[in-house]
Amino acid sequence: MLGEILNTYYLQIGSFILINIMLAISVYVPLSSGQLSLGSAGFMGVGAYTSALLTIHFDLPIVIGIIAGALAASILGVIVGIPSLRLSGVYLAIATLGLGEVIRVIFVNWDTLTKGSVGLTGIPQLGREILEFARGLGFEPAMIGIKNNQFVFLSIFIVLLTLVIVILWFVVRQQNSRVGRALSSINQDDKAAESMGINITYYKVISFTQGAFFAGLAGALFAHVIGYISPADFSYHRAVEVLIFTVFGGSEVIIGSVFGAFFLTLMPEVLRFVSEFRYIIYGILLIVLMAVRPQGILDANLLKKIKIKRSKGGVR
Amino acid sequence: MVLEVKNITKNFGGISALKDVSFSINKGEIFGLIGPNGAGKTTMFNMITNIYEPTSGEIIFHGENITGIKPYKITEKGICRTYQNIRLFSQMSTLHNVMVGGHSQSQSGVFSSVFRTKAQRTEEQQLIKKSEELLELVGLLEHKDTIAENLAYGQQRRLEIARALASNPSLLLLDEPAAGMNEKETDSLYDLIKTVQSRGITVLIIEHDMPLVMKLCDRITVLNFGEKLAEGTPEEIQNNEAVIEAYLGKEEDEVDA
Amino acid sequence: MLLEQIINGITLGSIYAIIALGFTLVFGVLGIINMAHGEIFMVGAFVGVTTTGVLGWPLWMAFIAAIVVTSILGYLLERFTLRPLRGKKGVSHLAPLISTIGVSILLENLSHHIFGAGNKPFNTPFSEISINIGSITVYLVQIVIFVISILLMIGLTVWLSKTKAGKALRATADNLETASILGVDTKKIIILTVVVASAIGGIAGILVGMAFNSVSPQMGLSMGLKGLAIIILGGMGNVKGAMVGGLILGLSETMLVAYGDSGYRDAIAFIMIIVILLLRPQGIFGSKVSQERR
Structure with missing residues (x-):
């Protein structure tokens, strides 16, 4: 029965949505302390290449590779984050965009390691490893009535979903705490925040690095889900796409990033019947949205209204 | 002694906002810092909280030299301030x-x-x-x-x-807390500051509302064009010729009107 | 050989400078980064290809056509994407960035539809003509590009410093509120700024087409990114800085390709700005004031 419901195409789109949610959060977190970072694509690339190279060349387990990838991205985040503190607003945006471009060009040119613009193939795939692992424990997909490739896609989806839930839990908890209030106060008035005893350097580096970590994690997972990466996956277009997820959904609230990534990943699939024009529609959508609702689709006010409506409904 | 301001000078591109200003504040005092607009009062606050570093001079807080240490560390040591233009976290x-x-x-x-x-x-x-x-x-x-x-x-x-x-904080800096307040609000502000004082907190206040300053402060320093013009109790300040000439006469007219 | 490379570098640099001018004008007056500038420039290049190649017009008419089309685009950009955001409560600095990105996506994909994905050659009647001075070869195209660029820069500088509209523009860039109190029609000046910046982009588009003999819908992006790097290099909103920054980038790219690893050519611009941002965040020519305005 399960075998008939599970559509691998939908599972795959679901997985892409989850990876994109992670990326959107990687923009949201630095932004919550007032730092507009366009480095997500670059950090994603560092995570992806680190994990891919480690698992291909040193036969490391995928889990270790993914953790190493995310850590490599966050180390780069610290290295870049500290000097970047002197920059704000558009300066930081362009500098991080530039960082992403430099990283991409290095991937293209460091032939011996990265295979240049051709990219890396034969990256161990997460779903297959899980399948083998399960088989090692004496489990066969047929036992729950699904085919092997259905199991592969399903297991990837479940792993990603779990990770996204953990990340959301982490970010929301952090937000509703002393750390979150410090980040938000820096975002609203950094000078006043500093005179309230907040070490803005520390908190800015923390949030910038967390962003790099999430992007690196998403990149490493991306590599092991797709099995093939090239520098083009981490270009300017990716950086802009991720920024748009966050801003479109609403950059003031975390649910905005989730919604933005969900909606905008799904939209091109839904718009397949006009596939030729979908990017034109996408462009127009952005222009109209910013003119009508510059804070993004979701914001604190709208969420409040929805909550009130719901609680009223609940009383009845 | 809670705070000692020693020979503070601050130049902004050749213009002196503060010239060799010194004063010290005793524990538990409400200390007023007054002077016409542009006299350097807020600049003095920015020196004490190190938003700008002074060109020369020292700030001593509880016997410790705090000149040039990071603003957030100054807050940790027990100095906190309000702003002339309200700077709340508005969202x-x-x-x-x-x-x-x-x-x-x-x-x-x-x-x-x-x-x-x-x-x-x-x-x-x-x-x-x-x-x-x-x-x-x-x-x-x-x-x-x-x-x-x-x-x-x-x-x-x-x-x-x-x-x-x-x-x-053990020292609270208030930058024109009564600005834009009506009489009733000013009265309750007076009570509030007195309560703060009764909790053992020393207060340094910049204020243009002269009746409030005279009623509230134990001692006052007057700044004019970045220089210290006078210091004393409210009575002494009110009777100081130089102060009346430079500032009070003109300002009181405004207050009365 | 070195001299020839320097000439190549200056030609490339003067084009970069002109692209950067478009960014810097808009940033100076409106304080925003026009992410669609690269695509407006690309449209200018396609107008050049179509008018000279398909319609067989002379080059000077191609320039006029490009200026007209990009000016109209500039007006539409201001009217429909920038104006709705101006003075609205709760608009963050992200909004104009995103909506101009929207315009850039729209223009890139429209051109893709109309002109196809590949590179289009841009032939000029004198593309093969060259002059030999000793061992150095200089192409006539290079001289034309250089002369037009210089004329454009001089023209813009004179316009900004001598004419009434130019002075009003500078006043608005300095402080929008003060300018409007002093009786400057800032709404008109903002439109003028975006239109002039776009027209300059259109001219740059033809020059790039001539220089590389190729035009594609993707060229807006790579040139746009370099333009961004240059205005940081030279100082945001700084006209002189954009010119010098462009020349520096053009020369360093040419030298790298000639004597170093050409693969890193597209990264130089950003390596330079990362270094500059860390050493001197206000840019080479930026003043402290312009830094505070950001």
Whole structure:
């Protein structure tokens, strides 16, 4: 029965949505302390290449590779984050965009390691490893009535979903705490925040690095889900796409990033019947949205209204 | 002695905003800093909290030289301020504004916040309790969930004071707290500052409302064009020829009108 | 050989400078980064290809056509994406960035539809003509590009410093509120700024087409990114800085390709700005004031 419901195409789109949610959060977190970072694509690339190279060349387990990838991205985040503190607003945006471009060009040119613009193939795939692992424990997909490739896609989806839930839990908890209030106060008035005893350097580096970590994690997972990466996956277009997820959904609230990534990943699939024009529609959508609702689709006010409506409904 | 300001000079591109200004404040005092617009009063606040570093001179706080240390560390040492142009965290609730003020009085980090350790929960509870007390003190407890920018002007000024008090300062700097307030609000501000003093907090206040300053302050320093013109009790200042000429005569006309 | 490379570098640099001018004018007056500038420039290049190649017009008419089309685009950009955001409460600095990105996506994909994905050659009647001075070869195209660029820069500088509209523009860039109190019609000046910046982009588009003999819908992006790097290099909103920054980038790219690793050519611009941002955040020519305005 399960075998008939599970559509691998939908599972795959679901997985892409989850990876994109992670990326959107990687923009949201630095932004919550007032730092507009366009480095997500670059950090994603560092995570992806680190994990891919480690698992291909040193036969490391995928889990270790993914953790190493995310850590490599966050180390780069610290290295870049500290000097970047002197920059704000558009300066930081362009500098991080530039960082992403430099990283991409290095991937293209460091032939011996990265295979240049051709990219890396034969990256161990997460779903297959899980399948083998399960088989090692004496489990066969047929036992729950699904085919092997259905199991592969399903297991990837479940792993990603779990990770996204953990990340959301982490970010929301952090937000509703002393750390979150410090980040938000820096975002609203950094000078006043500093005179309230907040070490803005520390908190800015923390949030910038967390962003790099999430992007690196998403990149490493991306590599092991797709099995093939090239520098083009981490270009300017990716950086802009991720920024748009966050801003479109609403950059003031975390649910905005989730919604933005969900909606905008799904939209091109839904718009397949006009596939030729979908990017034109996408462009127009952005222009109209910013003119009508510059804070993004979701914001604190709208969420409040929805909550009130719901609680009223609940009383009845 | 709580604060000693020693020979502070500040030049901005060749123009002296402060020239060799010195004064010292005793524990428990309400100390007034007055002078015409552009006399360098707010610049002096920025020197004490090190938003700008002085060109020369020293700031001694409880016997420790704090010149040039980071602003957030100065707050940790016990100096907190309000701003002439209100600088609240305008999108946060009233309560959260005060809780940010309590940042230096708490220490939960990322780990304990995410895992909600027992210490973190206790600390958070205490911070909320203390913040609510402060909101009650300034008369804003019923507005604790209001977003700061939706508060009335006078309420915003009082919230800034509560936020500063949350850092548990031994010296509170108030930059024109009565600006834009009506008579009734000014009266309750007077009571508030007196209450603050009764809690053992030393207050340094910049204010243009002369009747309030004269009623409130134990001692006053007058600045004019970046230089110290006079210092003394309110009576001495009111009778000082130089002060009357430079400042009070003109200013009192405005106040009366 | 070195001299020839320097000439190549200056030619490339003067084009970069002109692209950067478009960014810097808009940033100076409106304080925003026009992410669609690269695509407006690309449209200018396609107008050049179509008018000279398909319609067989002379080059000077191609320039006029490009200026007209990009000016109209500039007006539409201001009217429909920038104006709705101006003076609205709760608009963050992200909003104009995103909406101009929207325009860039729209223009890139529209051109893709109309002109196809590949590179289009841009033939000029004198593309093969060259002059030999000793061992150095200089192409006539290079001289034309250089002369037009210089004329454009001089023209813009004179316009900004001598004419009434130019002075009003500078006043608005300095402080929008003060300018409007002093009786400057800032709404008109903002439209003028975006239109002039776009027209300059259109001219740059033809020059790039001539220089590389190729035009594609993707060229807006790579040139746009370099333009961004240059205005940081030279100082945001600084006209002189954009010119010098462009020349520096053009020369360093040419030298790298000639004597170093050409693969890193597209990274130089950003390596330079990362270094510059860390050493001197206000740019080479930026003043402290312009830094505070950001």
